[in-house]
Each structure stands twice: as C-alpha cells, then as structure tokens.
Amino acid sequence: xxxxxxxxxxxxxxxxxxxxxxxxxxxxxxxxxxxxxxxxxxxxxxxxxxxxxxxxxxxxxxxxxxxxxxxxxxxxxxxxxxxxxxxxxxxxxxxxxxxxxxxxxxxxxxxxxxxxxxxxxxxxxxxxxxxxxxxxxxxxxxxxxxxxxxxxxxxxxxxxxxxxxxxxxxxxxxxxxxxxxxxxxxxxxxxxxxxxxxxxxxxxxxxxxxxxxxxxxxxxxxxxxxxxxxxxxxxxxxxxxxxxxxxxxxxxxxxxxxxxxxxxxxxxxxxxxxxxxxxxxxxxxxxxxxxxxxxxxxxxxxxxxxxxxxxxxxxxxxxxxxxxxxxxxxxxxxxxxxxxxxxxxxxxxxxxxxxxxxxxxxxxxxxxxxxxxxxxxxxxxxxxxxxxxxxxxxxxxxxxxxxxxxxxxxxxxxxxxxxxxxxxxxxxxxxxxxxxxxxxxxxxxxxxxxxxxxxxxxxxxxxxxxxxxxxxxxxxxxxxxxxxxxxxxxxxxxxxxxxxxxxxxxxxxxxxxxxxxxxxxxxxxxxxxxxxxxxxxxxxxxxxxxxxxxxxxxxxxxxxxxxxxxxxxxxxxxxxxxxxxxxxxxxxxxxxxxxxxxxxxxxxxxxxxxxxxxxxxxxxxxxxxxxxx
Numbered sequence: 001x002x003x004x005x006x007x008x009x010x011x012x013x014x015x016x017x018x019x020x021x022x023x024x025x026x027x028x029x030x031x032x033x034x035x036x037x038x039x040x041x042x043x044x045x046x047x048x049x050x051x052x053x054x055x056x057x058x059x060x061x062x063x064x065x066x067x068x069x070x071x072x073x074x075x076x077x078x079x080x081x082x083x084x085x086x087x088x089x090x091x092x093x094x095x096x097x098x099x100x101x102x103x104x105x106x107x108x109x110x111x112x113x114x115x116x117x118x119x120x121x122x123x124x125x126x127x128x129x130x131x132x133x134x135x136x137x138x139x140x141x142x143x144x145x146x147x148x149x150x151x152x153x154x155x156x157x158x159x160x161x162x163x164x165x166x167x168x169x170x171x172x173x174x175x176x177x178x179x180x181x182x183x184x185x186x187x188x189x190x191x192x193x194x195x196x197x198x199x200x201x202x203x204x205x206x207x208x209x210x211x212x213x214x215x216x217x218x219x220x221x222x223x224x225x226x227x228x229x230x231x232x233x234x235x236x237x238x239x240x241x242x243x244x245x246x247x248x249x250x251x252x253x254x255x256x257x258x259x260x261x262x263x264x265x266x267x268x269x270x271x272x273x274x275x276x277x278x279x280x281x282x283x284x285x286x287x288x289x290x291x292x293x294x295x296x297x298x299x300x301x302x303x304x305x306x307x308x309x310x311x312x313x314x315x316x317x318x319x320x321x322x323x324x325x326x327x328x329x330x331x332x333x334x335x336x337x338x339x340x341x342x343x344x345x346x347x348x349x350x351x352x353x354x355x356x357x358x359x360x361x362x363x364x365x366x367x368x369x370x371x372x373x374x375x376x377x378x379x380x381x382x383x384x385x386x387x388x389x390x391x392x393x394x395x396x397x398x399x400x401x402x403x404x405x406x407x408x409x410x411x412x413x414x415x416x417x418x419x420x421x422x423x424x425x426x427x428x429x430x431x432x433x434x435x436x437x438x439x440x441x442x443x444x445x446x447x448x449x450x451x452x453x454x455x456x457x458x459x460x461x462x463x464x465x466x467x468x469x470x471x472x473x474x475x476x477x478x479x480x481x482x483x484x485x486x487x488x489x490x491x492x493x494x495x496x497x498x499x500x501x502x503x504x505x506x507x508x509x510x511x512x513x514x515x516x517x518x519x520x521x522x523x524x525x526x527x528x529x530x531x532x533x534x535x536x537x538x539x540x541x542x543x544x545x546x547x548x549x550x551x552x553x554x555x556x557x558x559x560x561x562x563x564x565x566x567x568x569x570x571x572x573x574x575x576x577x578x579x580x581x582x583x584x585x586x587x588x589x590x591x592x593x594x595x596x597x598x599x600x601x602x603x604x605x606x607x608x609x610x611x612x613x614x615x616x617x618x619x620x621x622x623x624x625x626x627x628x629x
Contacts, residue, residue: 050081103360113357202347209257210235238265289303302351
C-alpha cells in the first residue's frame with residue numbers, strides 16, 4: 001500500500017491512527033497489479049479507484065468497506081481518479097469515456113483567497129445588495145494604499161492578513177496599524193496577501209470562538225447540480241475569546257479556529273468517542289445547531305442562509321467551469337468531473353453567516369473518532385451519488401474497440417447501444433444517456449445526508465438564481481473578450497518586435513555590405529585617379545547627391561596621401577578663380593573633379609559643388625607636368 005505522509009499529531013491522534021492502520025490490515029487495501037498476475041473482478045463489475053495522489057486514509061477505508069479496489073497510477077482501467085491536487089487541461093483531455101475525476105479545471109477561481117474575493121467583488125458590483133455575505137477585503141500589494149487609508153480614521157479597525165495560497169493557518173496575522181501591515185508584508189516578500197476585515201463580534205459558545213466546515217458537492221457543472229451535506233464539523237479555538245487588541249493580536253489560538261493551529265495547544269480536548277459530538281474542541285454541525293437552538297437562535301433560517309451563500313458563491317464561476325469543461329472534456333452532460341469543497345463559514349453574534357474561505361481539497365484527516373464518523377459517511381455518500389457504472393463503461397469500451405477493428409477492415413462501425421429513451425441528436429449524447437439512465441432517480445435514492453440546493457424547487461428563488469447566473473455570464477463574456485483582445489495584442493506586439501528585430505538585423509547587414517562596397521569603390525577609385533584624375537573622379541561622382549559627392553571627395557582625397565600632402569595643388573586650385581572654358585555639355589561632364597578645399601565641402605547645393613569642382617583638364621595636365629607625382 002502506498003505510504004502516506006503523516007503529521008506529528010498529539011498522542012491520542014497517534015493511537016487512533018494506529019488503530020485505523022490495524023483495522024485496514026498490515027498492507028492496507030490490496031491493489032490490482034498491472035502485470036499478468038493481476039486479480040480480475042468477475043464480469044469487471046468492481047470499480048477501480050486511482051488514489052496515487054491521495055494521502056488520506058479514510059478513502060482507502062471506504063473502498064475496503066464497499067468492496068472497491070485501488071488501481072495503479074495512470075491505469076486506464078480505473079473508473080475514478082481521486083487526487084488531492086488541482087487538475088489542468090492535460091489531465092482532463094486524457095480521461096477515457098466514462099472515467100471520472102474529483103476536480104474541475106477552474107475551481108481555483110474561488111479556492112484561492114485572492115481569486116475568491118476578486119470573483120465575489122465583481123459580482124458585488126452588479127448586485128450590491130445580494131453579495132454582502134463576505135467581509136471587505138484588499139489584495140496586497142496592489143491595494144495597499146486603500147488598506148492603509150482605513151487606519152487613518154479614528155476608529156480602530158482590525159484586519160486579518162492571509163497568504164494567497166496558504167493553508168492550515170500558516171502565515172496568518174492580525175493587524176491594527178500600518179506598522180503591523182508592513183511587518184506582515186516583510187514576512188512574505190514578493191507574495192500576494194489578502195487583508196480581510198476581521199469580524200470582532202463572533203458567535204461564542206462557552207466563551208470560545210468557532211467556525212463551521214461546510215461540505216458542498218458539485219455533481220455536475222452543465223447542467224449545474226449542487227448538493228450540501230447536512231453534517232459538518234465545528235472547530236473551536238482553545239483560548240477564550242477577547243476583543244482584539246495590541247496585547248492579544250499574536251495569540252493565534254484565540255483568533256484562529258484552524259485545527260492545525262489549535263491541536264498543539266495543551267488545552268485542546270480530543271473526542272474519545274464518536275458519540276461525543278458536543279464535547280471537546282470539535283463538534284458535529286448537528287450538535288452545534290442543537291445548542292444554538294437551545295440558546296434561542298433560529299437554526300432553520302441559519303441553514304437556509306448558508307445554503308444561499310453556497311449557491312451564490314458557486315454561481316460566480318459557473319460560466320468559467322462550463323467553458324473549461326466543454327473545451328477540455330466535451331459535451332457529455334457534465335458527468336466526467338465532480339468537486340467536493342470545504343467552505344469555512346463564521347457566524348457572528350447576530351447569527352448571520354459570513355463566508356471566509358473555500359477549499360478545493362479539504363482535509364480528510366481522521367485524528368479522532370468524530371473525524372472518522374463524519375468523513376467516512378461523507379465520502380461514502382459522495383461515491384454513491386457520483387454513480388460509478390463499471391459494467392456500462394466496460395460495454396462502452398468494448399463497443400469502441402469493436403468499432404475500431406471494423407474501421408480497420410473498412411467496415412461500418414456498429415450502431416450505438418440501444419436505449420429506452422428517445423434518441424438524442426449526437427451519438428455521444430446517446431452513449432452518455434445510456435450510462436446515466438434515470439440519473440435523477442439515482443440521486444433521489446442515494447442522497448444519504450446530502451441535500452440538493454441547486455436547482456431550487458422554489459420557483460421564486462430559482463428565478464433569482466437565474467438572474468445572478470446571467471450576471472456571471474455577462475462578466476465572464478466581457479472578461480473572456482478582454483483576454484482574447486489582450487492575447488491578440490500581445491501576439492501582434494511580439495510579431496512586430498520580431499519583425500523590427502529582423503529589419504534591424506537586415507539593415508545592419510546592408511550597412512555592412514554597403515560599407516564594404518564603398519571601401520572597394522574607394523580603393524578602385526584611388527587606383528583609377530592615379531592614372532587619370534579628372535576623368536575618373538567625374539565618373540565616380542556621376543549623378544549622386546550633394547552629400548554623397550562631398551563624402552566621395554573626402555574619401556578620394558584621403559586615399560591619395562601624396563596628393564593630400566602636396567600643398568601646391570591646393571594653392572593652385574585656390575588661386576584659380578576663373579571658370580574653365582566649356583565647349584559643350586559632354587565636355588563639361590568629363591571635366592568634373594573633386595576638391596579637398598573647405599569651400600567645396602561647404603557648398604549648399606549640387607550646382608555650386610559642380611561649379612567649384614570643375615577644372616580645366618589642360619590646367620591639371622599642365623600642373624602635373626610641372627609637379628610630377
């Protein structure tokens with residue numbers, strides 16, 4: 001059996017975990033092997049469950065009691081994949097027909113603290129009077145200035161700061177000043193924090209603060225079907241509650257209800273019997289409601305408000321879940337994925353529930369008999385409601401295999417499995433309908449302690465939910481369009497940058513080639529000018545622009561050091577003010593030459609340049625005869 005990582009729990013937890021290990025046997029549940037010696041079930045009617053990425057022992061206990069088997073990792077024969085990790089698109093696209101997995105892609109939109117408050121805050125803008133069931137929150141460091149402004153007022157305010165991806169109370173601190181916030185942020189450099197307004201007047205029982213762990217099952221996303229488990233766990237602090245102040249802000253066991261924080265406190269009282277549901281620092285939800293009812297609170301209304309909070313929270317991300325599901329799984333009536341969430345709810349002194357967090361992989365540790373009682377029943381009812389059908393899946397796989405063989409030999413595949421209900425338009429819907437025959441009847445018979453909270457049987461309430469769902473759809477459509485536009489803009493920007501870089505490289509190469517070409521031309525010009533200066537300089541100048549002519553003049557003079565050093569040549573040209581006698585235009589073009597004088601290089605147009613550089617061939621020849629090079 002796969003070894004699981006155990007935390008260092010208190011003494012009673014160690015003894016109880018040992019008892020569970022004895023109950024499941026030395027080697028735990030027998031796994032099926034992928035080799036030839038694997039144990040085959042009769043008629044393949046025993047569900048196989050992949051628990052390779054699940055560390056909780058209660059899952060294996062439930063499988064053992066139900067007669068199910070634990071399969072190997074990535075075994076395609078497994079009917080169910082149960083993992084503690086979030087799943088991505090690649091995992092969903094690898095699912096076989098009829099195979100199920102216990103997560104939706106996109107749940108982190110409410111299961112991360114930052115994303116949760118972003119999603120609900122967006123819905124609050126559309127429905128300000130309805131989405132008021134979660135405390136005010138700020139995302140740090142983006143909204144740091146808004147948070148600091150809250151401390152500038154005279155009234156003292158308390159905020160609880162939590163790391164975005166933290167769990168089990170790690171890194172959670174309380175802040176009542178700018179200094180407290182700065183210290184908390186210094187402890188998590190570069191990380192996102194959520195600063196949530198602290199509820200300073202919570203409901204107390206025997207002087208202790210507590211919160212509720214509510215279990216919610218998303219059985220399908222399209223169509224949406226939500227179930228709330230009637231049983232849950234109330235988690236108590238281990239120190240009597242006092243209003244937050246500078247003297248007790250650091251006392252986590254007074255303000256934080258996390259079991260992982262309080263179980264190490266010497267005051268923590270473990271339940272020694274599964275029937276002790278209202279003793280110690282862990283109670284069942286039903287026992288807590290009985291106590292509140294005795295104190296005069298209407299627990300029926302409280303339960304309805306909690307159900308309303310659950311539905312409103314899930315509705316905020318339903319369009320995202322449906323989009324991801326259709327994209328990566330396909331249209332199979334939404335039965336390939338399900339999600340078991342753990343929602344943390346706090347009740348204030350007026351018996352009003354407040355949503356604190358949503359956990360996509362709630363803890364299923366069984367350190368006490370009460371944990372085993374609640375969580376074993378929860379997992380059992382969940383697996384029954386999910387409806388595993390190994391025989392139907394086997395028939396479907398056999399049909400697919402037979403169809404593939406027939407297509408291999410060029411024959412038509414067999415018709416879909418016959419059904420009692422009217423045929424749907426798509427072949428996939430027919431197969432799915434066969435696998436989920438009389439699904440609603442199955443839910444009614446296998447609900448256990450689950451209660452269907454969406455869709456609602458109350459028409460007025462359902463109309464209200466439809467309005468919220470339409471609002472969520474409009475928000476998703478807008479954000480999706482914006483993301484598409486941003487993606488297109490990003491791709492275009494990258495394309496333009498790539499094109500620009502290529503052009504720059506091309507320009508750089510062209511410049512290098514041009515420089516090399518000009519250097520070769522200058523070298524050839526130097527050789528030609530040494531033989532016949534006036535005629536070859538004229539040919540080089542040709543029809544070039546003024547600046548190009550000046551550059552050629554500089555390059556040619558620089559390439560003839562003997563001429564450049566002969567100052568008599570410069571003096572002779574500088575004293576020659578008379579324009580040469582031009583017989584015709586052809587001769588005029590042939591008599592062009594380049595001059596190293598500054599007056600020539602300072603010419604303002606090409607005409608002046610030509611007039612200044614034209615010299616008589618005879619005078620040049622006459623000078624060369626008197627001053628041979």
